[in-house]
Amino acid sequence: xxxxxxxxxxxxxxxxxxxxxxxxxxxxxxxxxxxxxxxxxxxxxxxxxxxxxxxxxxxxxxxxxxxxxxxxxxxxxxxxxxxxxxxxxxxxxxxxxxxxxxxxxxxxxxxxxxxxxxxxxxxxxxxxxxxxxxxxxxxxxxxxxxxxxxxxxxxxxxxxxxxxxxxxxxxxxxxxxxxxxxxxxxxxxxxxxxxxxxxxxxxxxxxxxxxxxxxxxxxxxxxxxxxxxxxxxxxxxxxxxxxxxxxxxxxxxxxxxxxxxxxxxxxxxxxxxxxxxxxxxxxxxxxxxxxxxxxxxxxxxxxxxxxxxxxxxxxxxxxxxxxxxxxxxxxxxxxxxxxxxxxxxxxxxxxxxxxxxxxxxxxxxxxxxxxxxxxxxxxxxxxxxxxxxxxxxxxxxxxxxxxxxxxxxxxxxxxxxxxxxxxxxxxxxxxxxxxxxxxxxxxxxxxxxxxxxxxxxxxxxxxxxxxxxxxx
Amino acid sequence: xxxxxxxxxxxxxxxxxxxxxxxxxxxxxxxxxxxxxxxxxxxxxxxxxxxxxxxxxxxxxxxxxxxxxxxxxxxxxxxxxxxxxxxxxxxxxxxxxxxxxxxxxxxxxxxxxxxxxxxxxxxxxxxxxxxxxxxxxxxxxxxxxxxxxxxxxxxxxxxxxxxxxxxxxxxxxxx
Numbered sequence: 001x002x003x004x005x006x007x008x009x010x011x012x013x014x015x016x017x018x019x020x021x022x023x024x025x026x027x028x029x030x031x032x033x034x035x036x037x038x039x040x041x042x043x044x045x046x047x048x049x050x051x052x053x054x055x056x057x058x059x060x061x062x063x064x065x066x067x068x069x070x071x072x073x074x075x076x077x078x079x080x081x082x083x084x085x086x087x088x089x090x091x092x093x094x095x096x097x098x099x100x101x102x103x104x105x106x107x108x109x110x111x112x113x114x115x116x117x118x119x120x121x122x123x124x125x126x127x128x129x130x131x132x133x134x135x136x137x138x139x140x141x142x143x144x145x146x147x148x149x150x151x152x153x154x155x156x157x158x159x160x161x162x163x164x165x166x167x168x169x170x171x172x173x174x175x176x177x178x179x180x181x182x183x184x185x186x187x188x189x190x191x192x193x194x195x196x197x198x199x200x201x202x203x204x205x206x207x208x209x210x211x212x213x214x215x216x217x218x219x220x221x222x223x224x225x226x227x228x229x230x231x232x233x234x235x236x237x238x239x240x241x242x243x244x245x246x247x248x249x250x251x252x253x254x255x256x257x258x259x260x261x262x263x264x265x266x267x268x269x270x271x272x273x274x275x276x277x278x279x280x281x282x283x284x285x286x287x288x289x290x291x292x293x294x295x296x297x298x299x300x301x302x303x304x305x306x307x308x309x310x311x312x313x314x315x316x317x318x319x320x321x322x323x324x325x326x327x328x329x330x331x332x333x334x335x336x337x338x339x340x341x342x343x344x345x346x347x348x349x350x351x352x353x354x355x356x357x358x359x360x361x362x363x364x365x366x367x368x369x370x371x372x373x374x375x376x377x378x379x380x381x382x383x384x385x386x387x388x389x390x391x392x393x394x395x396x397x398x399x400x401x402x403x404x405x406x407x408x409x410x411x412x413x414x415x416x417x418x419x420x421x422x423x424x425x426x427x428x429x430x431x432x433x434x435x436x437x438x439x440x441x442x443x444x445x446x447x448x449x450x451x452x453x454x455x456x457x458x459x460x461x462x463x464x465x466x467x468x469x470x471x472x
Numbered sequence: 473x474x475x476x477x478x479x480x481x482x483x484x485x486x487x488x489x490x491x492x493x494x495x496x497x498x499x500x501x502x503x504x505x506x507x508x509x510x511x512x513x514x515x516x517x518x519x520x521x522x523x524x525x526x527x528x529x530x531x532x533x534x535x536x537x538x539x540x541x542x543x544x545x546x547x548x549x550x551x552x553x554x555x556x557x558x559x560x561x562x563x564x565x566x567x568x569x570x571x572x573x574x575x576x577x578x579x580x581x582x583x584x585x586x587x588x589x590x591x592x593x594x595x596x597x598x599x600x601x602x603x604x605x606x607x608x609x610x611x612x613x614x615x616x617x618x619x620x621x622x623x624x625x626x627x628x629x630x631x632x633x634x635x636x637x638x639x640x641x642x643x644x645x646x647x
Contacts, residue, residue, distance in 0.1 A: 036611035171549040180571035206609040226599025236518040239525035462511035
């Protein structure tokens with residue numbers, strides 16, 4: 001029997017006959033003896049309550065960052081790209097570092113929604129909505145950078161699209177990874193948005209049906225698209241979710257691969273290497289899961305959702321972090337090895353310069369944060385400790401920022417011709433635009449947390465019987 | 473789409489009881505119009521005799537359209553309209569065409585399938601839904617039986633529902 005794969009429905013039918021009991025060995029995914037009604041109360045209840053002082057304070061801080069950073073963005077648009085610290089040698093620095101950083105973070109949400117759905121990992125259900133929201137907001141922040149770095153975005157944003165024009169119809173260059181990025185990022189953003197929204201429809205219906213005042217009923221009624229919950233509609237809905245998951249999975253892999261091609265298809269030492277696609281994708285999942293942990297550890301505490309986002313969920317995410325962190329570590333070793341083994345002096349110099357040159361501090365920050373910190377999660381005591389998880393998740397994201405900075409700036413600042421070598425120093429506008437994106441990200445996230453149900457109620461309700469803690 | 477006006481509703485609070493009830497009620501010859509649940513219940517569509525969703529086929533067809541569009545666009549622009557030698561590459565660099573082709577395939581497949589889903593399920597922002605029971609989106613499963621579509625009497629139907637494990641049996645009329 002063990003070599004026959006059982007389709008999901010049949011598996012469920014078997015469980016149904018056996019009374020839906022999961023193996024006694026498994027920890028419940030939802031603790032606290034919750035009923036289906038409790039799920040509606042706990043999660044929709046949060047949407048219905050008045051904004052708390054904590055929320056208003058959080059919004060105030062993120063709006064503050066948005067406005068302060070917004071001034072830097074305005075300066076950039078008014079005065080031009082010269083406001084950044086870029087020069088002829090180092091043509092990309094904070095702008096593209098931040099772009100890759102945000103896009104990388106965005107990949108975790110789709111992985112959790114799509115890939116874990118295909119792998120039938122039920123622990124994804126409590127966390128997928130918040131992670132998908134995080135993805136959408138992270139991609140919005142990421143998209144700011146390619147648009148702003150064009151210098152004249154009001155022209156550039158549509159010049160990057162293959163539209164007929166009056167220049168003889170001058171078309172875009174389909175050989176360029178920069179153009180592939182345009183298609184990849186827009187597709188990734190749209191598909192993630194659609195996947196997220198479809199999942200929200202039944203939950204908006206729950207809030208609509210619970211609504212006490214007319215405005216709430218109207219707004220959530222509109223958002224829920226008239227959902228009634230019929231079996232036929234659920235059947236189509238499940239097919240849509242499965243197919244979208246199947247489509248989104250190669251997207252996770254392809255989008256960050258295409259981003260890595262921005263570097264890998266060039267010729268400069270440190271960039272021109274075939275390890276980049278898997279290295280970048282693993283790194284993206286690594287930083288994305290770290291950001292999900294940072295956000296969810298706070299959200300579950302503030303919203304008292306510890307019964308839904310349990311220690312088990314956090315531990316699972318930490319395990320993903322060890323795996324992807326180790327892949328990133330191995331990629332570093334591979335890069336070194338190939339640089340040495342190839343005998344290409346320029347390539348060898350690129351790595352010696354990273355470790356011992358003027359940006360050595362960035363390199364060693366990256367190594368400590370990315371290679372050493374995730375390895376701590378091998379110890380069960382650490383990966384089940386919430387405070388340690390929170391701190392390490394932030395360290396990982398800092399490390400991943402430095403990784404992109406090191407790759408981009410150290411390879412550019414000293415490439416083949418020593419007479420072109422130059423240093424890069426960030427200006428207040430570089431930092432200001434980054435702060436703006438933090439403000440944007442957190443404002444959007446806090447708005448989401450207040451007005452939308454942060455956990456997918458319908459999905460969690462469907463697994464309560466099988467994986468919830470039985471009421472004593 | 474539900475068109476009827478007079479319904480008998482069987483309300484259940486457990487999905488396993490519901491599944492057995494559906495078998496039982498159909499076995500007694502009662503026609504069920506639709507079952508409304510707060511979450512998807514596996515096997516329910518099979519029990520109700522619904523055919524597999526064809527949306528995956530729709531997604532595939534939209535996907536093929538996306539591939540065709542992407543390849544036509546790139547070949548049209550890079551080979552037919554304004555061919556240029558870029559980086560020493562051929563006018564038709566097919567490896568270069570792969571990313572955009574893949575992305576457009578996925579984009580059209582997703583949007584096409586989701587649009588079709590919303591269309592066939594009658595889901596739209598201005599929709600006026602028929603709410604059979606306000607607790608459907610909370611924790612109750614409701615079996616809706618159209619009185620006008622069934623030859624059995626109302627009392628017969630009600631007793632079948634009671635014996636199948638319904639926690640409530642209600643009447644519902646729509647204008």
